[in-house]
Amino acid sequence: NPGAVLGGSCQLPEVGSPLSLGQPENYPAIAKLQMDMTAMAFACDITRVATLQFSASTNNRPYPFLQYDGSPIVDDEHILGHQPDNDAAAWGKLRVIKQWYAEQLAYLLGKLDAVPEGEGTMLDNTIIMLGSELARGNSHSHMDAPFILAGGGGEFAMGRNLDLSSGGTDVPHNNLLVALMNAMGVSATTFGDPAYCNRPLDELWG
Numbered sequence: 001n002p003g004a005v006l007g008g009s010c011q012l013p014e015v016g017s018p019l020s021l022g023q024p025e026n027y028p029a030i031a032k033l034q035m036d037m038t039a040m041a042f043a044c045d046i047t048r049v050a051t052l053q054f055s056a057s058t059n060n061r062p063y064p065f066l067q068y069d070g071s072p073i074v075d076d077e078h079i080l081g082h083q084p085d086n087d088a089a090a091w092g093k094l095r096v097i098k099q100w101y102a103e104q105l106a107y108l109l110g111k112l113d114a115v116p117e118g119e120g121t122m123l124d125n126t127i128i129m130l131g132s133e134l135a136r137g138n139s140h141s142h143m144d145a146p147f148i149l150a151g152g153g154g155e156f157a158m159g160r161n162l163d164l165s166s167g168g169t170d171v172p173h174n175n176l177l178v179a180l181m182n183a184m185g186v187s188a189t190t191f192g193d194p195a196y197c198n199r200p201l202d203e204l205w206g
Contacts, residue, residue, distance in 0.1 A: 009115045009122075010044035013037055022060050027055075030103055039111035042122055052108075054101065057133060066100055068093045069199075081137025105130050124152035127180065131173070147176060155183050157206025163164055164203065175201040 006012065013036040029052060038050045054059055063073040073093050080097075083090035105128070112123035128150045135145035144165050147190045149158065158178075165169040174190070174197035181188050182200050190197045 011040065013040045024064050027061065028065055032107070035104065035108045035111060039108065039115065042112070043115050063097055066096050068096050073097065083138060105148070105150065126151040127154060127183065129180065145173060147173065156204045162203055172196040172198065175199055179204050
């Protein structure tokens with residue numbers, strides 16, 4: 001962005017030497033670069049909204065940089081996710097993989113928290129959502145899917161665990177997306193297919 005002025009917290013990220021995008025062992029370094037660029041794009045006010053998608057939705061990659069039971073995880077994650085519930089090895093490997101993704105979230109939060117902004121940090125003025133389009137791969141279920149909100153939260157009451165599966169009424173995750181838009185000043189009442197969006201997720205306001 002020609003309008004970005006370097007200085008203070010706005011600096012060119014260190015990108016290092018070129019990496020082969022097709023090599024699975026480079027996946028962590030590529031992910032780190034993407035998160036570094038996202039944090040710097042915020043710090044330089046190049047953008048105020050970003051989406052980070054790790055791999056494709058079917059994600060056929062192995063994870064040779066991670067280990068399960070003393071061995072590198074060279075399995076296709078998509079195939080692992082389609083194994084039956086009683087396949088302890090497959091779900092053990094998936095736990096290791098999902099933990100790694102949680103660690104990436106922690107890294108991004110740390111990058112944002114390291115940038116002073118106003119009376120706090122950039123993290124205090126940011127809302128981050130971590131989620132997936134599926135709750136379980138082997139059944140393609142969308143039910144009881146976990147979502148994580150992190151950051152300052154703005155109007156939301158943060159630091160809670162909300163279980164929206166009780167009461168016998170399914171709560172579409174589109175309601176969460178409407179609440180996020182409303183919190184950022186967008187007065188929309190639906191997101192995506194209106195048939196799967198019936199209200200903002202009012203529970204986020206506490």
